[in-house]
Amino acid sequence: MKKTTFFVLSIAISLLLFSCSSDHKDVSQREFLEEVLPNSTVHTISVKNNNAIIETATAAKAFRIKDVPAEDLEVLLNKIQSKNDQVAVTFSQESNSMPNIFFLIPFLMPFLILLHIILLWVALRIIIKSAVDPMEKLVHTFISILVPFFGPLIYLTTKIE
Numbered sequence: 001m002k003k004t005t006f007f008v009l010s011i012a013i014s015l016l017l018f019s020c021s022s023d024h025k026d027v028s029q030r031e032f033l034e035e036v037l038p039n040s041t042v043h044t045i046s047v048k049n050n051n052a053i054i055e056t057a058t059a060a061k062a063f064r065i066k067d068v069p070a071e072d073l074e075v076l077l078n079k080i081q082s083k084n085d086q087v088a089v090t091f092s093q094e095s096n097s098m099p100n101i102f103f104l105i106p107f108l109m110p111f112l113i114l115l116h117i118i119l120l121w122v123a124l125r126i127i128i129k130s131a132v133d134p135m136e137k138l139v140h141t142f143i144s145i146l147v148p149f150f151g152p153l154i155y156l157t158t159k160i161e
Helices: 002-018 029-039 070-083 098-129 134-146 150-158
Strands: 024-027 042-048 051-056 061-065 088-092
Parallel strands (some): 042 088
Antiparallel strands (some): 051 061
């Protein structure tokens, strides 16, 4: 049972790590100009690929204004600098390689689905034939079914002999 508890705890921790949110709040340009800018002092501005990340000093919070057109970005920066001319502005362009990965998904999905079905089938056969407590079998079965691909893989690598 100790191994099962460790297994369930590791799954819970991994789910928690993947569900953490970012440290800034997404706002529209209008919302920032009307609600945030009059009530706070802007500390720094970072512009990456036309996404402005603005850190305010009074609210101790970062705001992200997404997909601002280049001409609107210049107007936005001028409005912020007219209120505080000591604002540090940094620009950077980052290349995004993610679309190349998305191109491969239709080719990889049939292979991954087949691999998942095989792993699930093998894990469920081993779980059913194992001589452990029925409650432990039930826990392993639920985890193998409800956590696609990784559930059977983790069970097969950490199973009790």
